[in-house]
Amino acid sequence: MDKIMTPGIQRTKGVCGGRPCVAGTRIRVTDIVTAVQLEYNSQEIADDFDIHLEQVDAALTYYERNKSAIDADIKLQDETFERLSQAGYGRPQPKLLSR
Numbered sequence: 001m002d003k004i005m006t007p008g009i010q011r012t013k014g015v016c017g018g019r020p021c022v023a024g025t026r027i028r029v030t031d032i033v034t035a036v037q038l039e040y041n042s043q044e045i046a047d048d049f050d051i052h053l054e055q056v057d058a059a060l061t062y063y064e065r066n067k068s069a070i071d072a073d074i075k076l077q078d079e080t081f082e083r084l085s086q087a088g089y090g091r092p093q094p095k096l097l098s099r
Contacts, residue, residue: 006065008058019073020062022055030074032059 010023020029027049035045042056049056063070084090 006058006062008055009062020066020070022049022051022059025049025051025055027051027055027059029059029062029070030077032056033063033070034074036060 008023009020009029011018011020015021016026016028021027022029022032031049032045035048040048042053042060045051045056046053
């Protein structure tokens with residue numbers, strides 16, 4: 001069952017771990033916030049994710065209303081990525097050819 005969080009943002013059980021996403025997509029609010037933190041502008045984000053500017057705005061509005069929860073989720077995702085990377089998960093490293 002979908003739970004609409006704010007216009008344009010929803011949580012769906014079993015989709016992206018139940019995290020808030022742009023409605024009808026698997027694009028998480030955290031994805032958009034992270035792109036902003038990496039200094040992408042709204043138009044670049046919309047183009048890269050193939051969504052409308054209004055959807056980017058909805059995600060950023062949701063973030064402003066739920067900043068501490070979203071920031072905590074981003075921190076958790078970063079820590080999980082780092083832990084898994086150190087454990088050897090991720091992209092395989094190409095082996096260098098001996099000369």
